[in-house]
Amino acid sequence: MKKVSLLGLLFLSLAACKNTTNEPEKTEEVTTEVTAESAHEAKEVTLDNGKLWVANPETTEGIKNMQKIISERKQEATGAVLKEALENEFQMIFEKCTMTGEAHNQLHNYLLPLKMKLNQLDGTNDEAVISEIDAHLKEYSNYFQ
Template sequence: MKKTILSFAMLAFILSSCNNKKEEAATEQTIQEPVEVVSHENHDTHHASSALNNDWMNEIQMDNGSQWEANIETTDGVNDMLKLISESKTETVEDYLGLANKLNERKNTLVKECTMTGPSHDNLHVFLHPLIEKIDVLLETKTTEEGATALKSIEDNLNAYTTYFK
């Protein structure tokens, strides 16, 4: 009986050792396999440039050839943002970031106060979505050149509002 128990114990020990060796071999094999490294160093630049284009103008529609009726809060919000831009000093990165924060706050208020519905609301989203992305890019500005590019795109976006909405 002692021999049987001892034999089972040794067999269990040997089998567990084999399993550990298999796991170690599998781990070593996994570690030794080549890993593909994908570079993302240009990801931010690509995102910023795609966010700053005005492709949204190809998507927005007119109201049977006329401007969409917008609520006063939306129009006031757009005008307030244009005023912020015209009155702001933009000489340093900090200036651009400060303006970005003010634009972001005003944009958030505009979105909260929106009461538009239907097709005019749907087209407002075509206008607003890229504006939001552009403000996000400005919030991440690291150089005055980036800030100037983002701000110009924001201003173009805001100035186009009156083409599509009244």
């Protein structure tokens, strides 16, 4: 049941990301359906014809903040405390997202696995998952500038 709730939260987070295209506004039901479909099909992040995608500054700042949270964490900090701090930054990325088009799609391809890793922090496997999160955050600069 917990996984279902977390998956629902992911759907809402992805749907909340501001996509500022000039397309007519779609109903929330369609947006949620497309988001649910994409959550089941995590796609690999690709480059823009061999070049880095241009990310909005707030996204890059949020990723850097998450890296800082991990690098400055105290060893005695619980997974729950770390998870809350990382998820707050993650949510800010979505709230401040202004990316559009394929760059926006590629950002979602990058963020979906990150969210899944955040969901795995449960107090029993924290060090292994934190290491995976840290490695994933370091990959951001391989795809975005």
